Amino acid sequence: MKRRRALKDPRGEAALFQRRSLVGFTFIVLGLLALSGRFFYLQVMRHDEFVTRSENNRVKPKVIPPARGLIYDRNGVLLADNVPAFRLEAVPEQVPDMDAMLRQIGDVVPLDEDDIADFRKRLKQSRRFESVPLKMHLSEDDIARFAINRWRFPGVDVVPYLTRHYPYGELFAHVIGYVGRIDADDLKRLDPDRYQGTSHVGRSGIERSYEDLLHGTPGYELVEVNADGRTQRVLETHAPVPGKNLYLSIDVRIQKAAMAAFDGRAGSAVAIDPRNGQVLAMVSVPSFDPNLFVNGISSADYKALTTAPDKPLYNRALRGVYPPGSTVKPFLALGGLAYGIRRPEDTVLSTGEFCLPGASRCYRDDKRGGDGVVDMVTAIEKSTNTYFYKLALDLGIDRLSDWMGRFGFGRETGIDLDGEADGILPSRDWKMEHSRQPWYPGETIIAGIGQGYWAVTPLQLAHAVSILAGKGIPRAPRLVMATQNGVDAPKVPIPNPPTGPSLVSDPAHLDVIKRGMEAVVASGTGKKQFIGFPLVVAGKSGTAERFSRTTSAYDTNKNTAYLAARHRAWFEAFAPADDPRISVVALLEAGAWGAEAAGPIVRTVMESWLATQGDAPASAQPPAPAPTVPDTPEDLPVPADGGGAP
């Protein structure tokens, strides 16, 4: 460095700099000459042409918004349609006094403050000769009154447009969602060129998550206008590209049957084809009419929806989190086999109580006196808590949560909808993060029966059951199975490849679990629900406590309403057991016993699905009526020492 500094030559550097400056200036002059040359070309050579164009600058582009893509069910039943409506629009350039117009027009067509605020915001965003919507969905009355007064409002006109309509109303509100008017926030987010002339955008559900495909590309026409801005003739038309049509994998018949099976009781059901992850039905009860939202919901309607005690706007399938209860037992058993800590024939003696070795803490079976000696298949069939307490303890929380995580618990399933809840999969890390507490063995034990911190969404559980039914191959659930460029175009299927290799290393393991689940339906907790069903069903019930217990006493009150208020009822199943084509999960927010309350819903869904299948054998007889008190004890966890469960 010193040496180089010594070599520094100020005189030489000054000379070098001067040469460089002169060269630089030469370049700059050349650049400015090139620019002048371009101006010469435009202003002299092409002057005449541009003068003509400037004088004829009465040719204006007029945007043609694209038609939104339609949404169908898997058989082509229309679920979201475009229907013609009328709206009021104003062309700013042609309105002599905007404020005066806005003051006066309210007397003719009623406007609320939101209309005017939205209009002003859009006004700023658009060019002066573009028409801006002022009020959507005019009534016949509005149109008639405006027609009489039209002469008073130059530049304002009634314009036809297409608006969204959901023919099935509340049946698909939570899946398809709805579109709403573009508001100020949307304007910041959306590409202004692509959304010119468009008044609505997807707000929730499929309408939102597939907005890009549904929207399409606007076209334009070049129109010649006179000095007043009235269109004289159309010079050129470039048609818009309509949005893509979507085909959902849902079958409207199954959806309908699933919804009806709830009979208004709050809950959710999800049915998935385990072979490809396609969602066959997805309901959240109660629901709402999405058509109310399309052109702006009235504040009375909105208040009614938001204050309703059973929260109809709440998507229980996607966002509701509930303890999974005994539905996790088959997964846990499979984990025991996979880790090699259980053989199918290993037995446990269930005496009605399970105590932590070396501790006074004890946990209870729900059957007084226990189930006796049980192996894996019997433990699943009878939902024997003791078996799974011990299995969970032997697995340990780390292996347990790692294994269950592979089935998608504790995270989003990746379904093609926005806003999915991720639930909670208990683990050491999760607990440390949330309560800064170490993990206690007792918590592992109750995790073994799906209680404690564990929380799942119905969709998550359905996803997990589908993995089990689909030979352990993980696949994200999918609602949209195909797109289409136009009504007559061929459908383009959207593939849904597995997200990884099979989770089951030995198919024999899966067979044991299936045998256990078949036994549940054949002779176990779910035996009343599938009598006469033509296919072999594998299932598992779950009854999770809504509130933790405060005493160790067995519940002697067998009143269904009393129990329902305390329990969440689950049932999960797939069929046919040897080659599953459908897996179903049903949840009732208030159900006395899993199998009795949620089982019939699963059966209804499976029957409606069977009816849609070409090879459907007729269902022999309706399901047996559910008894009010189960004669097979259910799967309820209770810490025997009183109030141990968090």
Next chain:
Amino acid sequence: MIGTVYARMRRFLRRIMTRPRIDLPLATGLFLLAMVGLVTLYSAGGGDLGLVGGQAARFVLGAALLLLISRIAPTVLRSWTPWLYAGSTALLVLVAILGEGRGAYRWLDLGFMRFQPSELLKLTMPMMVAWYLHPRQLPPSWKDMAVVGILIAIPAGLIAEQPDLGTALLVTGAGAFALFLAGVAWWRIGLLAGIAAAMVPIGWHFMHQYQRDRVLTLLNPEADPLGNGWHIIQSQIAVGSGGIFGKGWMHGTQSRLDFLPEHTTDFIFAVFSEEFGLVGVVALLALYAFIIGRCLWIAMEARDTYSRLLAGAIGMSFFVYVFVNGGMIAGMLPVVGVPLPFVSYGGTSAVSLLSGFGVLMSIHANRKMHD
């Protein structure tokens, strides 16, 4: 203690205010340009005096800053340089953090005004490059070039990420000019230019879709008549219909009738071309050439490397503004947000440009001093 600081500040301020160090030719050129700018803005804004008044107020603020900076000796500026560079780059990082998850975020909200840190780099970037090259032997070695490349790439990358391609271009240009003036061998420049050309497809990959669209639109404006293509078409109609002598002040129909978008900011040159014609355009470009020439003259008269490189780089980057903006409205270059200096409406640009000219004035005043 406080008393002494106060007294020193007063002395400092008095020294600045009593004997301004103004280079008359440069000041005259800038004054004429500002006048042209205000006159054009009055027409482009449809006779809105408030708009013109606001712009004039910014010129006054910029001029005050120019006078202040012209009193600071280049040696002092040089000693501050690393801190100024580090500080302005740190502000860019802050902007990047605050802007997380938003579309485009370029400003820091100071409460009373919104401040755009990338503007600072237009000045601190050439300062930093000049500072680095100043003690080293010229022409710069490969190693020095690499260091300068990194010094440029960090802030330019942060600005391009905002995304603000126009400003990133200007900042990169300012640094590169200092390097060019330092005498990098021609064959090295050729080699680097070749590599840069080869990188174009990769750069294309990293561009935002809207940026790609702008380039594609330039090639075929009719393909996008509702968006950018519309800007280019209407701008060319404005320029072309101006002819040799123009339609006359306040008589440009393109902007009057709202066909021209952003006619007070990025597209104001189109209004000027329409109203004053080719004669006006050539006169305006000549005025810019004069100012740039004077800057380079001041650079050549400067006695130390730092001053020379800095003055030359400021002068040459001024050219980039004019060329990119002019090329954009004449349909030669894609639409990037670069204003026409002193003519486009907008505060930060005028103030930061005038600060740069303050540095030049200071260099001119100290041309006899030795390193």
